[in-house]
Amino acid sequence: MAPEKVKIFSAGGQAVIEGVMMRSEYRLAIAVRRPNKKISVKKETIKSISDKITFFRWPFVRGIFNLFQMLYIGMKALIYSANESMDKVEEELTFLEIVFSIVFAIGFAIILFKFVPLLIAQYFYNTFAFVHNSSIVFNLIDGFTKMFLFVVYILVISLMRDVRTIFEYHGAEHKAVNCYEAEDELTVKNVKKYPRLHPRCGTNFILLVFLLSIIVYTLIPKEFSFWAKFGLRLLLLPVIAGISYELLKLCGKYRHNFFLKLVALPGLAAQLITTREPDNRQIEVGIAALKGVISKESVVGKDK
Numbered sequence: 316m317a318p319e320k321v322k323i324f325s326a327g328g329q330a331v332i333e334g335v336m337m338r339s340e341y342r343l344a345i346a347v348r349r350p351n352k353k354i355s356v357k358k359e360t361i362k363s364i365s366d367k368i369t370f371f372r373w374p375f376v377r378g379i380f381n382l383f384q385m386l387y388i389g390m391k392a393l394i395y396s397a398n399e400s401m402d403k404v405e406e407e408l409t410f411l412e413i414v415f416s417i418v419f420a421i422g423f424a425i426i427l428f429k430f431v432p433l434l435i436a437q438y439f440y441n442t443f444a445f446v447h448n449s450s451i452v453f454n455l456i457d458g459f460t461k462m463f464l465f466v467v468y469i470l471v472i473s474l475m476r477d478v479r480t481i482f483e484y485h486g487a488e489h490k491a492v493n494c495y496e497a498e499d500e501l502t503v504k505n506v507k508k509y510p511r512l513h514p515r516c517g518t519n520f521i522l523l524v525f526l527l528s529i530i531v532y533t534l535i536p537k538e539f540s541f542w543a544k545f546g547l548r549l550l551l552l553p554v555i556a557g558i559s560y561e562l563l564k565l566c567g568k569y570r571h572n573f574f575l576k577l578v579a580l581p582g583l584a585a586q587l588i589t590t591r592e593p594d595n596r597q598i599e600v601g602i603a604a605l606k607g608v609i610s611k612e613s614v615v616g617k618d619k
Contacts, residue, residue, distance in 0.1 A: 345392050490601065
């Protein structure tokens with residue numbers, strides 16, 4: 316007898332060391348392939364201050380809140396998976412240590428994807444008249460430099476063996492979610508049929524931020540000093556992140572809409588680098604993580 320269809324919950328996550336982290340609104344699961352080849356699954360309930368403070372659930376605000384929440388959850392998941400994959404006793408980091416790690420990562424990203432592109436655009440502004448006279452050209456140089464640096468960065472790190480493995484688990488995560496959202500039964504055979512790209516991926520979010528920044532930063536007068544432009548770019552970043560999050564949600568919900576497919580296209584193209592085809596064992600880990608966050612009743616198959 317075919318299983319009864321039930322509500323499909325929104326789920327997503329990230330690749331971790333030798334594993335996959337999946338989360339839904341209130342559940343979290345980290346599946347890791349241990350040295351003994353068995354899969355360990357750690358499940359948690361997510362408690363969020365947004366449950367008590369509805370302001371953090373407002374459109375455009377929720378994107379900023381979820382970004383910082385995912386950074387914190389993702390960092391903890393990476394630490395857990397690193398210990399589990401090496402069969403070590405889990406080393407609990409303090410809240411301040413995790414926050415410091417997040418601040419360091421954000422600082423690195425700001426220097427590479429904010430400071431350096433603006434410095435290059437400012438050089439062109441000071442050197443060439445066609446840039447000096449056009450705010451649009453100035454911000455196009457800034458925006459496309461960010462995207463170029465991002466692509467180069469992920470291409471370089473993809474040469475590392477450990478990173479390639481993470482990208483394979485990233486592909487396993489997407490394939491499992493695509494299978495689940497298609498209401499197909501979560502088996503290795505079924506999951507393998509689905510694409511390794513997904514419109515709600517964090518890679519899409521980054522590319523959306525880059526593209527939207529080209530538009531939003533045109534509001535900053537080109538005559539402002541370098542440091543004034545840099546400061547205003549940082550201040551406007553939460554606004555851009557909030558808008559990008561809402562667009563990302565729409566791209567996932569209406570993935571067959573022609574306009575939204577165009578919006579998601581740059582991020583999907585970048586996923587050709589940040590994801591790789593997983594093997595069966597990696598797909599098993601992705602399935603285990605996904606099953607850890609969805610209720611047993613919602614793991615359904617299509618009526619045959």
